[in-house]
Amino acid sequence: MTAGLRYVYAVCRPLGAPLQAELTGIGGAPPALLHHHGLVAVVSTVPEHDFSEESLRARLEDLDWLSATARAHQGVIDALTTVTTPVPLRLATVFRDDSGVRSMIESREDDFRRILDRLEGRVEWGVKVYVESGPQEAKAPAPAAARPASGRDYLRRRRESAHAHEEKWRTAETFAETLHERLTRRAEDARLHPPQNSALSGTPGQNVLNAAYLVSRADSEEFVELVDRTKGEVPGVRVELTGPWAAYSFSGEER
Incomplete structure (x- = not known):
């Protein structure tokens, strides 16, 4: 029976506190700590029939499997973020054995130390701004309702509707640009x-700002309060805040 492959969630420095005893990762396996050269790889064992190169190509087309794997991966990263500063690795980063993990650490050791120095004591906050659909945009009126008196009346209504839509977008984009400048400071x-595609994300409204901010833990409360004060500032515009996350957007690793 094969021992499986080594899945790597993140690299960090030695932990000052233990991970949650009940924490599980991919496939329900508990994560372990692999120490090497003063760094720690957070790993677990995964079945080769799911994570070999050939198997992964097929598995990544299975949205249910992909979603479950991503949730388990993120759960380990979230748990790490409460006790240390991790450098999260890409989803489905696997090696044949612990020796392969150690070789990866050695090859990237300087980069890991540089990134960890930069991210120490910092977290990522995500802010999204959406243009919300009004009742008239969400559902078209019935064909017999409010029929125009003439072709000219119909064209006038179309122009007014288009103008209102354009004005709404201009207002939302201006708000998003201003908010981004304020948060960046x-x-x-x-x-x-x-911007996220609402049809793919399932989130209502049109995304006009999708940004990530690197903020020190000490300043996070003030940052959150600043975002909260902007909610409801512009009618028809929704602001969403997520986090705190491990600093994916600033670690050089893709989600």
Whole structure:
């Protein structure tokens, strides 16, 4: 029977406090700590039939499996973030055995130490701004309702509707730009990510700002209060705050 592969969630410095006793990772396996050169890889054993290179290509097309794997991965990262500053690795980072993990640490040791120095005592906050759909946009009126008196009346209504829509977007974009500038001044670093597709994310509204901010733990309460004060500031615009997260956007690793 195969011993499986070594899955690596993150690299960090030796922990000052133990991980949660009941913490589980991919497939329900408890994470372990692999010490090497003064750094720690947080690992667990995963089945080769799921995580070999060939198997992964097929597995990544299985959205249910991918979602469950991503949740388990994120659960370990979240638990680490409460006790240390981790450098999260990409989803499905696997090696044949512990020797492969040690070789990876050695090859990237200087980068890991540099990133850990930069991220120490800091977390990532995510802020998204959405243009909310009004009742008239969410559901089209019935064909017989409020029929225009003429073709000219119809065109006038279309122009007014288009103008209102454009004005709403301009207002939202101006608000998002101003908010990003304000938050960037309160953060140590910031990243702008591409707007999310609402059809894929399932989140209502149109995303006009998708940003991440690197903030010290000591300043996080003030940062959160600043974001909270902007909620409801502009009608039809929704502000969402997420975090604190491990600093994915500033670690050089992809989510």
